[in-house]
Amino acid sequence: MYSSVAQLAAQQTVNLEVGGSSPPGRIPMNNSINWLVFNYLQTKGYKRASENFLHESDFMNNVPKFRTNRDVNVIEYLHSRNTTSKNSAEDYQKSYSSAHLWIMETLEIYRDELFELLYPLFVHFYFDLKVKGFNEEANNFFENNKSHHEALHFEELNLIKKKEEEIREKFRTEKYTVELSDYPFTMFINFIQQSNFVLILKTLNQFINVLILPVKERKKLAKRREKREQEQKKQELTSFESDNVLSYNQQGIQIGIETSFYAEEAEINENDPENEKEKNQFSDLVVLDVDEFENLRYQPRKASIAFYTFFHCYEKLNTIELNPELTYIAAGFSDSTIKYWKTNYKENGSGNSIEKPVLLSGHSGSIYSLKINSKNTSMLSASGDGTVRHWSLDLGKSLVCYKGHYGAVWDVDFFTDNYYFATAGIDKTARLWALDYSHAIRIFAGHYSEVNCVKIHTKNQYLATGSSDKTVRLWDIRDGKAVRLFKTQDGHDGFITALAFSHNGNTLTSGANDGSIITWDIRTGKKRKKFKDHSGSINSLDYIKRNEEVFASGSNDNTIKIWDYQESPKSYQTKNTPIYRVMFTPENILLASGPYKKIDFKKQK
Template identity: 30%
Template sequence: MDEEEIDKAVMAYLRKKGFKEAERVLQEEQNRVSSVGSRSDPEIAKQILTFAESGDGPLRYHEGYSKLRTWSYSSLDLYKDELLRVLYPVFIHCFMDLVAKGYVQEARRFFNCFRDDHEMMHKRDLQKFEGILTPSHLEEMEFACALRQSKVNIKLCQYSYELLLQYLQKTQSLTMLGIINEHINFKVSPGHPSSISDDADAVSLIGSSQDIAKQVNQKEVHWGLLEDSIEERFEKHGGLLSDSEKVDGENKEADGEDKKRPVEGNKQGASAKKMKKDKVVGAVGKNVRSETTTVSVAPRVKPELKLPVMPPDEEQSILEDLRNRVQISSLALPSVSFYTFINTHNGLNCSAVSHDGALVAGGFSDSSLKVWDMSKIGQQAGSINTQGENEPSLNGHVLGSDERKQPYTLFQGHAGPVYAASFSPRGDYILSSSSDATIRLWSNKLNANLVCYKGHNYPVWDVQFSPVGHYFASSSHDRTARIWSMDRIQPLRIMAGHLSDVDCVQWHPNCNYIATGSSDKTVRLWDVHSGECVRIFIGHRSMVLSLAMSPDGRYMASGDEDGSIMMWDLSTGRCITPLVGHTSCVWSLAFSCEGTLLASGSADCTVKLWDVTASTKISKTEESRSGSGSRLRSLKTLPTKSTPVYNLRFSRRNLLFATGALSKGV
């Protein structure tokens, strides 16, 4: 049989067996031979035929992956980190190929033999694949189908890529070569190899195609702030409330506000407070203009939603807070007022703090929602961690469950655990979401449930009021996010596109967009008016649990289950920098009012403060040289007393509130 007959036989066999990648390789070889006129490797057809004939044997997957794994781990340390990136996608596709071909028992043995290598980085994925027991399960699982239809992007330096090719050619590991060709897209870069911590996009194993993400990210995003906002009017008038107000009247109002808000600021006596105030008063007036240069330079956009009319008393309250705002930076870090829940018996699922810290809410597994009014609670604050005078501190407030000692309002109505709570901007309403697939609106003035919103089909993991109130967003196990208004019981918009649970949701400052984080490891930005996805952010390696928007609306931070945080540029959809430091889930993120600092709260019982300014203000020259932004600098780590951090929030005066439940007995 001559070479042409061999080729025809191989092609027919490959079509019959469905080896599309091997068929493509052979076709390319034939095209090359026809163009060159000679055959440099006469054995290629025979090799592919051998590959096809042995295709029914599951042992080749185990042996091929085992050899690739051994070679990768024995590589030089300089290139090992990059070469190890190839193992996980090859492992997953070997497993899915075995299941698809009907070798279920062999697939389980293969999965259990090598799963420990990937348990730390991809635990969530492995848990999903554990439920695949038959080929029909594989076809019904959308996440698996999406992975089989898309490619993984892996970044390697030139030399690492050449080493991998040499290994595949030398070992003639056609099984591994076929999987790599079909499911991995290498991005080869010149220069030295980079570690995974240096490049957030080194491996992008996602349920969404990279091509789809690129296409979506071409859409225009108006990331500016709302025109004619109260903050803009405040800055235009140089920080003055109004011409008719006198200084004495302002001082009296400020004193009154301080009495109303006993939790804001350190409780270190009148003399200490006066010294601190003297240091800050001059800076406040000076920094109004500096804030103007950072926040006010953002473009102004028109609202897509009909915004509610702000009552005069609320407007005056906001103006008062803006006038008394303390400007913080890497040189003047904020204080942290920490509310600790005790005796929760692992029943606390979520917490929330009103914008001024006067109200604190907790959602519990017994279907209850409890709200504490801090003005009714005595000064029972105990110092958890105290730093120097110019250093941040954690001031503790203990919230118990005994109503005789700790007065709270009990809201009951849900039929399942409460997973999220959110205060309205004024603090007069609070939303709660539950595993009973409903969202409830409660009145803090009437202490009653006003509305029950039904629309989701499964548990609602998160709910958030918009910055202007009236509208709110929710996210659910049904893989959708929804936009609601307080006066309608049906959702205004449904955002569908995630491949798994939508775990968290966050509003953009201009209310024209919402961001959603999902268990499919992606973050999406949605246009509220059209319900269309306008950005897909790819880079996380575990489920996304928390989101935060910068005050100017340009940047977004997202935190995941592994403890990683990423900063994104909404205008480009690009990851500016990863933040590495937490050792467990990042449950909450918050930007300071002028956007200079980012606070992160984690299950590792710490609050971390990050310098945003140093990372986002990168010259275009540096950006083009490095290809990505420099990493955010960690300014301070504030540990708690065995208290995981559930929630963070900056007040309008730039005091940082934090909440958590004590994880062991006092």
């Protein structure tokens, strides 16, 4: 039998019978994919993979002796039968979606390797659909699945649409090389065989060169590649900063009402003689600035801080969420659970009580961020399992699970309309979502490292992201393009960990894990002021209401600080509790919370 197999591999041909009973000497259709897979492995020289395939598959024992036909090639034959199907366009989407789902559900240690196979499959499937005249289906396929690859191939995807003929020629004539270790490749081959996906194997054989590397060699190669990419990113960022930041930040942005409207109206009024008379008539009157009058109610006074301490959970507690009305407190833990408490806060001053916690389960990874909507009816959770969940606080149940990030989701934030929300992830992207869509409707790609935090602008026109590449970016949600890059030579020396907008939307404040805080002028993209008084990572920032000069920060150094441009910061120290969350209420009471860290007296001795 093995000699027969070798003969088949050498000739790469076999006569196949589809459907019905098979006469002697022909392979039944239910075994054709097995022959095809084995033939592919043999002709490519994947000795170990072909041996593993023979070992795990019993198809050879069920196939009678066969005769070969030099006029029929296995791959071309099966491909021709597949492409004559009426649903061939749907077959591409089905094959791709199944491969994507299988890769995302495989073991994490192999996921990154296997995902490298998905990009060339995606590109060639798109080109195949175009060549066959399925233009509408091809465009739908591209738009529906491009988000899977924007984090790593953002520029290439843009070029595919702009220079389609040129890119297609390159992909069709130069095989795309993918480096895999042996076991993940064997897993993928078994997936193709079990799922009967001929389209995938045909594309793999014709356009993709799989280079099998020993595990040790691949690890060394991965380290060298990672180091090379990091150096390249540093050079790109330095070059970008020195040459283009000024012009980049000169892009026009709109904060609030369009100013051109006022300019046009002022010009009209200036030329109106009636307005000139009116101006002279009232010129001696003093007009009180309404905004200044309103601000009298919110003048800074001695801070009132309400602090909630979590005990016996320092090692497990990752994130805390509060709402301004003091009616809910929520916490996310590393064991993938969420707990929230109703406080029954009484505004008449008679005190408040805390009910027993409600336990939420559904994630399979650590919880890194929580956000309660402004109506206090639901909450979003971001997890290390790569998903975001929408929870009903009334029912205590998960409503929707949102998937799209490749890896942990670090942060989540609601828009003020409580319908849209944004996320930040380890895959170097931020994403825009709507509650009734399970997939992202916009992807913001451009950071060189993971995106740690995201914040929605007060006018809902923009969102800000902070990254481990030590930069902050401002994005226009309408087209997904970055309109500001906040980065200077004397900027943050650490990863960006917290963001906050002033309430008029003109200032963005960022905090980093080196303890530094910087305020930025959104209109110009320039740094306003740098504060360096914390000795630990900045976890949370928030502005006082109706005052654009005062904000609070919470840090791992166990302190809360209230900053004022005109005064020295006021510092409030806890005994041994890092500050995970700070938030001002509409009455300018500062809410704060963190987990108490038990003091180890033995270590101190």
